[in-house]
Amino acid sequence: MKQTIRLRVNGDAYEVAVPPWRTLNEVLREDLRLTGTKRGCGDGDCGACTVLLDGRSVTSCLMLAVEAVGHEVTTVEGLATARDALHPVQAEFIAAGAIQCGYCTPGMELSAAYLLSRNPAPTDDEIRRGLSGNLCRCTGYQKIFEAVRRAADRLKEAARPDAAAGDPATGGPAGGDPSGGGARP
Amino acid sequence: MTSRPIGKDVPRVDGWAKATGSALYTDDLSLPGMLHGALLRSPVPHARIAHLDTRRAAALPGVKAVVVGSDLPAVRYGNWRLVPTTQDELALARDKVRFVGDEVAAVAAVDRDTAEEALALIRVEYEPLPAVFDLDAAMAAGAPVLHEATPDNVSVTRKIAFGDLEAGFGASDYVREDTFTVQAVSHAYLEPCATLAQADDLGRITLTTSTQTPYIVQCLLASTLGLRENEVRVVKPAVGGGFGGKMELRPWDVCAAFIARRTGKPVKFTLSREEELATGRRRHPMRLRSRVGFKRDGTLMAKDFQVLLEGGAYNSMGPTATFLVGNFGAMLYRYPAYRYAGAHVYTNHAPAGAMRGFGAPQALFATETQMNMAAEALGIDPIELRLKNAMRPGDEIPDVATVGTCGFSECLERVAEMSGWREKRSQGPGKGGGKGLGIGCYSFITGGVFNWFNTPYPFSAAEVRAYADGTVHLLTMASDIGQGSDTVLQQILAEELGIRMQDIHMTAGDTAMTPKGDLGTWGSRVTLMAGNAVLEAARQVKEELARMVSLRFDLNVVQEVELKDGMVRSKFRPDRGIPFAEAVAMAQKANRGKPVIGRGTYTPRDMGLVTPTFSFGAQVAEVDVDRETGVTRVTKVYTAHDCGTVLNPMAVDGQVHGCIQMGMGYALSEELVMRDGKTVNASFLDYKMPGALDMPECEAVCVETHDPRGPFGAKETGEGPISATAPAIADAVWHASGHRATALPITAEKLLAALDGDDSVAGERRAEASCAVPDPRPRG
Numbered sequence: 001m002k003q004t005i006r007l008r009v010n011g012d013a014y015e016v017a018v019p020p021w022r023t024l025n026e027v028l029r030e031d032l033r034l035t036g037t038k039r040g041c042g043d044g045d046c047g048a049c050t051v052l053l054d055g056r057s058v059t060s061c062l063m064l065a066v067e068a069v070g071h072e073v074t075t076v077e078g079l080a081t082a083r084d085a086l087h088p089v090q091a092e093f094i095a096a097g098a099i100q101c102g103y104c105t106p107g108m109e110l111s112a113a114y115l116l117s118r119n120p121a122p123t124d125d126e127i128r129r130g131l132s133g134n135l136c137r138c139t140g141y142q143k144i145f146e147a148v149r150r151a152a153d154r155l156k157e158a159a160r161p162d163a164a165a166g167d168p169a170t171g172g173p174a175g176g177d178p179s180g181g182g183a184r185p
Numbered sequence: 186m187t188s189r190p191i192g193k194d195v196p197r198v199d200g201w202a203k204a205t206g207s208a209l210y211t212d213d214l215s216l217p218g219m220l221h222g223a224l225l226r227s228p229v230p231h232a233r234i235a236h237l238d239t240r241r242a243a244a245l246p247g248v249k250a251v252v253v254g255s256d257l258p259a260v261r262y263g264n265w266r267l268v269p270t271t272q273d274e275l276a277l278a279r280d281k282v283r284f285v286g287d288e289v290a291a292v293a294a295v296d297r298d299t300a301e302e303a304l305a306l307i308r309v310e311y312e313p314l315p316a317v318f319d320l321d322a323a324m325a326a327g328a329p330v331l332h333e334a335t336p337d338n339v340s341v342t343r344k345i346a347f348g349d350l351e352a353g354f355g356a357s358d359y360v361r362e363d364t365f366t367v368q369a370v371s372h373a374y375l376e377p378c379a380t381l382a383q384a385d386d387l388g389r390i391t392l393t394t395s396t397q398t399p400y401i402v403q404c405l406l407a408s409t410l411g412l413r414e415n416e417v418r419v420v421k422p423a424v425g426g427g428f429g430g431k432m433e434l435r436p437w438d439v440c441a442a443f444i445a446r447r448t449g450k451p452v453k454f455t456l457s458r459e460e461e462l463a464t465g466r467r468r469h470p471m472r473l474r475s476r477v478g479f480k481r482d483g484t485l486m487a488k489d490f491q492v493l494l495e496g497g498a499y500n501s502m503g504p505t506a507t508f509l510v511g512n513f514g515a516m517l518y519r520y521p522a523y524r525y526a527g528a529h530v531y532t533n534h535a536p537a538g539a540m541r542g543f544g545a546p547q548a549l550f551a552t553e554t555q556m557n558m559a560a561e562a563l564g565i566d567p568i569e570l571r572l573k574n575a576m577r578p579g580d581e582i583p584d585v586a587t588v589g590t591c592g593f594s595e596c597l598e599r600v601a602e603m604s605g606w607r608e609k610r611s612q613g614p615g616k617g618g619g620k621g622l623g624i625g626c627y628s629f630i631t632g633g634v635f636n637w638f639n640t641p642y643p644f645s646a647a648e649v650r651a652y653a654d655g656t657v658h659l660l661t662m663a664s665d666i667g668q669g670s671d672t673v674l675q676q677i678l679a680e681e682l683g684i685r686m687q688d689i690h691m692t693a694g695d696t697a698m699t700p701k702g703d704l705g706t707w708g709s710r711v712t713l714m715a716g717n718a719v720l721e722a723a724r725q726v727k728e729e730l731a732r733m734v735s736l737r738f739d740l741n742v743v744q745e746v747e748l749k750d751g752m753v754r755s756k757f758r759p760d761r762g763i764p765f766a767e768a769v770a771m772a773q774k775a776n777r778g779k780p781v782i783g784r785g786t787y788t789p790r791d792m793g794l795v796t797p798t799f800s801f802g803a804q805v806a807e808v809d810v811d812r813e814t815g816v817t818r819v820t821k822v823y824t825a826h827d828c829g830t831v832l833n834p835m836a837v838d839g840q841v842h843g844c845i846q847m848g849m850g851y852a853l854s855e856e857l858v859m860r861d862g863k864t865v866n867a868s869f870l871d872y873k874m875p876g877a878l879d880m881p882e883c884e885a886v887c888v889e890t891h892d893p894r895g896p897f898g899a900k901e902t903g904e905g906p907i908s909a910t911a912p913a914i915a916d917a918v919w920h921a922s923g924h925r926a927t928a929l930p931i932t933a934e935k936l937l938a939a940l941d942g943d944d945s946v947a948g949e950r951r952a953e954a955s956c957a958v959p960d961p962r963p964r965g
Contacts, residue, residue, distance in 0.1 A: 019298075029213075030215075036206015038210075038376070041458035042457060043868050043870060045868060045870045048375055076205065086205070090205065094196050094197070094201060096835075097197070097836065099200050099203045100667040100668065100669065100839055100843065101424065101425045101667025102202075102203030102667065103210065103667075104375050105204060109204065127877075128880075129877075132876055134877070135375065135874065135876060137373050138843045139839055139846075140839070140842025141846070143835075143838070
């Protein structure tokens with residue numbers, strides 16, 4: 001019943017034997033042990049399982065693993081390039097207080113990263129729309145909106161020709177405090 | 186780097202782990218040889234189990250255990266350990282099932298597919314029994330009985346009374362009586378419940394579970410398995426929200442532990458969202474009747490409050506809800522006379538339990554809406570009417586609770602100012618082109634003092650170990666489930682010891698590794714109770730280190746030693762001091778290497794029946810009602826709240842915003858819709874909680890008080906504000922449209938029907954709906 005498939009996730013190549021009905025979410029979490037991708041509903045309603053497929057946000061619970069063959073998958077584990085080199089979205093989620101229970105956070109961050117990759121200067125309304133596929137039950141979204149606005153500013157800053165290293169497309173370190181305000185007083 | 190984190194926007198200590206996806210929640214864990222569990226649930230609301238055949242399931246290759254009710258010890262459990270007759274649950278049904286979703290059997294297999302296949306092979310014959318789905322049916326004479334020990338289906342009654350009610354109403358110029366109804370809603374925490382059990386050679390259990398109350402789970406699990414309390418270790422990993430829905434022992438905990446003991450293999454259960462919504466705990470639906478009397482000038486004279494709580498099939502936290510709704514009915518205003526009677530009624534629905542605000546959202550939707558109705562009738566501005574009657578510091582609910590600090594009046598003034606209330610509200614209802622604004626207020630407990638769990642341990646405890654390398658280890662059973670208590674407790678410790686946050690390492694929520702005890706996360710108790718325990722432990726360390734410095738520098742006895750900026754030094758002569766690490770090393774040397782450890786506990790004593798101290802707040806909501814569609818859009822919410830002294834403004838803001846979101850869902854869109862005992866909207870597609878597009882702009886200010894009972898003066902903020910939102914929105918809907926809702930949620934369909942003059946759809950209870958609370962039965 002199982003078939004062997006090749007997946008590319010966060011730049012790494014994996015070969016896994018999976019039944020054809022196995023979702024990408026299950027394979028990421030259970031076979032590849034990339035448990036940063038969450039499962040909140042299994043119906044594609046909550047967005048906690050959001051990953052990027054060739055840079056586009058998708059709900060991994062609604063996609064079969066076999067459908068991801070030949071595509072580049074990015075999960076939350078692939079957002080930061082090093083412990084102290086968070087994606088600006090991650091850094092600002094921490095700094096702005098956009099995280100409470102954290103269960104929606106990976107999906108929310110990937111939706112935000114996708115939004116900013118398409119629209120580097122979103123309006124407040126565009127931020128809301130960009131996150132409308134992700135449910136959060138803790139924060140009332142206000143601090144999440146703020147984090148995305150701040151991440152956009154950071155990316156804009158990093159994209160200036162005179163700015164130092166930092167690639168907004170891949171979300172590499174964008175200058176400033178690399179731990180993203182995670183620095184404690 | 187400041188060493189004074191209190192009062193600052195300190196980012197969460199678990200922020201990095203959560204932002205990078207490396208925080209581990211229960212379902213993220215897996216162990217070698219681990220079995221996957223699944224639960225068979227009743228498809229019928231009320232039935233006798235005539236026959237159960239598990240042979241085919243057990244024979245399926247890969248199935249390692251099939252468990253039914255008769256396999257488990259017949260020990261009933263429930264959180265109200267103080268009153269064992271209230272403990273009415275079994276992990277798996279033995280003789281009968283009482284709601285759609287009641288657990289009947291558990292399977293564990295080598296993988297999830299096999300476990301699910303095995304469930305389908307279990308044969309159960311049900312003999313259907315008549316079922317009751319609402320208060321009236323459940324309380325009717327001759328109604329079907331859910332639990333034999335409770336022949337009238339009324340499992341709990343509670344009363345509160347003070348003052349001369351008759352005299353109060355007699356002296357009133359204006360008396361009104363209204364009935365309110367509120368619906369069941371889901372906690373809808375994003376992380377579905379999960380549990381992972383391991384057994385050792387002696388059958389002792391380690392249970393990693395998504396819980397807000399490790400100690401309660403430890404004790405009750407031990408009792409259901411016939412183990413001693415400390416033969417069970419409960420570990421709380423990262424938890425994806427709880428809101429009151431994860432504060433009990435649950436069937437999957439029992440089944441996982443039981444199967445782990447039987448098979449010797451680790452066992453994990455993870456619930457689906459459908460299971461969560463269709464069968465999980467929910468907020469108590471209630472019918473509330475309130476009669477209230479005023480003088481012509483608006484002075485409150487008396488209130489008679491009767492409430493029926495629909496509890497569903499089991500008690501869960503119902504006994505607390507039945508009391509608290511009466512307590513909250515007496516809060517906010519100075520009632521010279523008050524009478525409350527409440528009854529908790531069994532029905533064949535999934536049980537209701539504790540949920541954020543516990544008892545207050547229901548009581549205050551009724552209270553606050555009625556205040557707004559009375560203000561309208563008396564021709565007094567609703568904020569003026571509240572100011573006239575507002576509770577003040579030192580007020581009492583006789584024999585129940587005392588109000589400590591109270592910034593309620595100031596909250597009312599501030600929210601009026603912020604929202605431009607007096608100008609915007611001067612326009613009559615329905616005159617603002619669909620726009621309107623309304624008010625609702627709240628008060629909430631900062632931790633509960635009633636020992637319903639009958640714990641023989643402190644309510645909270647903390648141990649602080651200071652090391653000679655300058656680091657400090659904080660150990661506490663307090664449970665961060667997302668609200669941020671780990672961060673706040675570390676702030677408290679860093680502040681008191683004058684060290685940096687990154688000097689602290691923390692172990693929390695582990696019943697084997699952290700000091701006993703802690704009752705968990707509920708009732709907005711953690712900052713105050715665990716915070717005070719941390720403070721006490723820190724002060725012991727501080728005292729020991731101060732002694733060293735006094736000796737070392739031969740300080741005058743009148744000189745204070747302070748711990749600040751990583752130093753232990755004379756406050757008067759800061760040059761006379763040594764680094765924290767050095768002071769610890771000195772203390773150890775002076776004590777033949779004995780480690781420097783502080784141990785703190787907190788147990789409330791002589792604080793009435795309710796809480797050490799109450800929060801207060803006032804909220805104004807602005808809405809836009811579309812007369813064509815009936816859709817209400819909340820455009821802005823203003824909050825002025827008294828949460829004592831603010832320890833972390835960013836965290837406080839986050840709690841207020843989260844309350845508004847949940848309160849708004851309660852007001853407008855959320856409802857578990859039941860039909861013939863089944864939850865028909867058991868998905869996030871159909872269960873409508875507010876999303877990113879729905880949230881209004883939120884503006885909040887803190888009216889700071891300094892509460893002597895809270896650490897650094899703090900009170901609660903995580904639950905109170907939720908109760909103000911629904912009445913504020915309902916009042917704004919009235920102001921915008923002229924329709925006064927007395928039932929929630931105010932859906933577009935109901936509002937449109939009401940505005941069109943069709944009462945049948947609106948779901949408003951007619952005045953004759955009974956809220957009569959029966960007298961308590963004599964108990965054998």
